[in-house]
Amino acid sequence: MSPKFIGLALVGALLFSCTGPSPKKAENKRPNIVFIMSDDHAYQAISAYDDRLIQTPNIDRIAKEGMLFTNATVTNSICAPSRAVILTGKHSHLNGKVDNRTPFDTTNVTFPQLLQKAGYQTAMFGKLHFGNNPKGFDEFKILPGQGEYYNPKFITQKGDTTVSGYVTDIITDLTLDWMEKRRDTTKPFLLMYLHKAPHRSWMPAERHYKAFTQKTFPLPETLFDDYKSRETTAGSAEMNILRHMQLSYDLKIPDSIAKTLDIKNWNNIGNRVSRLDPEQRAAWDAVYDPIAEDFARRFPEMNDSTLMVWKYQRYMQDYLGTIAGVDENVGRLLDYLDEKKLSENTLVVYTSDQGFYLGEHGWFDKRFMYNESFKTPLLIKWPNVITPNTTEDEMVQNLDFAQTFLEVAGVTPPEEMQGESLVPLLKGEKELWDREAVYYHYYEYPAEHAVKRHYGIATKEYKLIHFYYDVDKWELYDRAKDPNETNNVYEDPEYAQVVADMKQKLEELRKKYKDSDELTNGYIQIYKDNGWIE
CATH class of the missing domain: 3.30.1120.10 (Arylsulfatase, C-terminal domain)
Structure with missing residues (x-):
């Protein structure tokens, strides 16, 4: 190569460096967004909030590397409506998804559609709960409706498929497979990683039910709430652990034993365990049958108080066992982001579609505006923006996620969105946040x-x-x-x-x-x- 050519090449390289990177390189500087949501994950069952029930070291990592919100709430504490609020940035009365019955209006514009249009690669894996063809995603594999804990079916753009194994592990496998094999490294990405767990009926993985069925948990202060001064409101709900939690469906007493006992609400678990293959079923029965047999022996001597405590402990064993699986798998995803050097330019959110009652007021489930179902966990990390290990007590809602993600991506939100971007709080600019109250x-x-x-x-x-x-x-x-x-x-x-x-x-x-x-x-x-x- 001649000296003259070399000189021209050096000049060209210098000029290129002065004019900046290619459009694709510039585009990739926009932060990736990883939105992690579990179903019915009570903040009380995250050790960053409260370590009396369970340790969740991987979820806690998000708070240690970022921000823990102590006043994050929902606008409507029930699964599908909460997800509709998150996607649309509009309250239920405007997006039309007010409950689990009414259909979602697909003319709503969602933030994934806007991010996809703005050049983000988008993917969703896990539980959406409504709609079989979510808009705005380059790829999705979602559970139909509630989905199943074992050997679940998934809906994809190419048709339905059934995958053997445990749902929390599988959702993570699908997510990491996309990250490794089909992620476009020239684009920023939006990943929605959505767990079914810990939704009812709380079926843990084998490695966890073997351990958690041996544990005993502290009783909540209001387990025996008498609903004084709230008789016609709180007192009329049908989600009391003693009276309404089903012996078989919820607490895994086999039908053959449950229906022989003089007890209401034994229901039926056959439709759940029937999904287990022979090996899975043998392992399941080896743990749960002895529990059921012991209960049948003790039941005739139980009064309401001892039965309530027994049911609470069984509830917690299975509920928290499913969360142990979520925490492990969140760790797998966080580790992948670190190993691939993606963490530095990735906003990671962990939340739930609402809170949940873990025996408070004697309840399971959610729905009320009372604290445990109204308040939702929210942990966010964004390296070089959020100061690690900070706590934020401002009143924020799931209504705010859409506008937050759009601002992070540099996309102007539609005027009909009703939330407020959390970016000022994430940057420590509290003086720019003026919300005093939230609506439900x-x-x-x-x-x-x-x-x-x-x-x-x-x-x-x-x-x-x-x-x-x-x-x-x-x-x-x-x-x-x-x-x-x-x-x-x-x-x-x-x-x-x-x-x-x-x-x-x-x-x-x-x-x-x-x-x-x-x-x-x-x-x-x-x-x-x-x-x-x-």
């Missing part, structure tokens, strides 16, 4: 668990709830003095001014978010039109 509205009644329709408002100090439709009841809780929310002070004269102030804030928020009695009555009419209520 639950619709699915009459329905499973009989939690009455209600809406309300929460600040850091107080919570005001209005139950409506077949009752007209108001409740006010002093969150500082009464963190367990067992004392409704709505009628207390000392709180009269608080009630007035909170009602005014409630009306302001309803107007801001475009909710109204007319919309509420419209959704009641949908129930009537479908024959769900008279």
Whole structure:
């Protein structure tokens, strides 16, 4: 090669370096987004929040390397509506997915669609809960409906497929397979990694049920709540562990034993364990049959108190066993990001579609605006942006995720989105955050668990709830003095001014978010039109 040619080549290289990288290289500087969500994962079952029930070292890593939110809440504590809020950035009354029954309006624009349009590669693996063809994804493998814990079926763009094994492990396998083999390294990516666990009926992997069925857990302070001052609201719900948790379906007592006992709500577990192959079933029976036989021997001597405690312990053993699987697998994904040197330019979020009751107020399930189902875990890491190991107590909601991800990606959100980007909080710019209160509205009644329709408002100090439709009841809780929310002070004269102030804030928020009695009555009419209520 001649000196003249070499000189020209050097000049060309210098000019290129001055003009900056190629468009694809520049594009790849936009952060990747990994959104991890489990189903019904109570914040009480993450050791970064509370280490009395379980250790979750891998989920905790996200908080240690990033930020833990202590006042993250949902707008509607039930699975499919929560996911619709997350995808659309709009409250249930505007996106139309108010409950698990009504269909999702696919004309809604979702943040994955906008990110895909903006050049992100997008993928979803795990549990969506509604819709078999989610928009805005280059690839998806999702469980149909609730999905199964063992040997689950998945819906894909190429048709349905069944995969042998345990669902939490499989969802991670599918995710890592995409990351390793089909991720376009020239593009930033959005990965939605969505676990079925720990949703009812809480079936752990073999490696975990063998260990967790040997454990005993501390009882919650309000396990024997008598619902005083909340008889017609909290007291009428049908999700009490003693009265409503099903012996066979929930607690794994075989049908052959359960139906011989003089007990209500034994139900049927056959449709769940029938999915296990012979080897899986033999391992399952070897652990759960002796538990059932011991229970059958002890049952005639049990009173309500001892039966409640027994059912609570069995509930916790299986529920927490499924979370152990989630934590292990979150660790697998975090390790992969580290090993492939992707972590530095990746925003990682861990959350749940809502909170869950782990015996508080004697309950399982969610739905209420009371703390354990209203509050959701939220842990976010974003290297070089979030200061590691920080805690944030501002009032944030799942409504805010869509606008947060769009801002991170440099995409302008549609005007109809109702959340607020969390980016100022992630950057430590609290002075730019001015939200004082959050709004909540639950619709699915009459329905499973009989939690009455209600809406309300929460600040850091107080919570005001209005139950409506077949009752007209108001409740006010002093969150500082009464963190367990067992004392409704709505009628207390000392709180009269608080009630007035909170009602005014409630009306302001309803107007801001475009909710109204007319919309509420419209959704009641949908129930009537479908024959769900008279």
